[in-house]
Amino acid sequence: MRMTLFGATGRVGKEVLKKALAEGHEVTALVRSPEKIEVHNQLTILQGDVRDETAVMTAILGTDVVFSALGTDKTTTLTEAVPNIIQAMKDTGIRRIVTIGTAGILQSRSEPDKLRYEAGDSNRRLTFAAEEHHKVFQLLEHSELDWTIVCPTYLPDGAAQGNYRVEKDFLPLEGKEITVGDTASFAYEELISCNYHSSRVGISY
Structure with a gap:
């Protein structure tokens, strides 16, 4: 499998990159700082900005699937990048994409017609990140791509344990x-297994 990773x-x-390379897949990664990634014979590292249409298209050409682990980092980079990714996928005929979102864009249990961040299910007062991920959800929802958004709740560092719920x-x-x-383990497996088509998936212990 050939994967493009943002x-x-x-x-x-x-972590997704480690898994893909360990399983023998070919990966193309578009990054701003190539020095942050270890060289590998199955890895093609491209230096560039995800907000640049040409750079994104170059990264996606010839791939089979796309994985986006882009975050918000208090900027609009995510919502500037995703339209480029969607357009490049449409132009090249690639359909499968898995992205990392946030639990804030899952449905509220107390108010099912609202998302968690809209209904106040989350303890977070600042909703900028959720709002950005919501825009991405809407873009993918109307894209006709085969998408899955993996939505973790509080995300501490730590190794895979395997006893999670989705x-x-x-x-x-x-x-x-x-x-x-x-x-990362679940999202990577979902990229290949395609169990949750056109869906958001909540994940937690």
């Missing part, structure tokens, strides 16, 4: 946290 220097992206469109009941390792 956000390869981030916490989840690094639920389509909702955060598992009483879910409080999920490690970076388990989030």
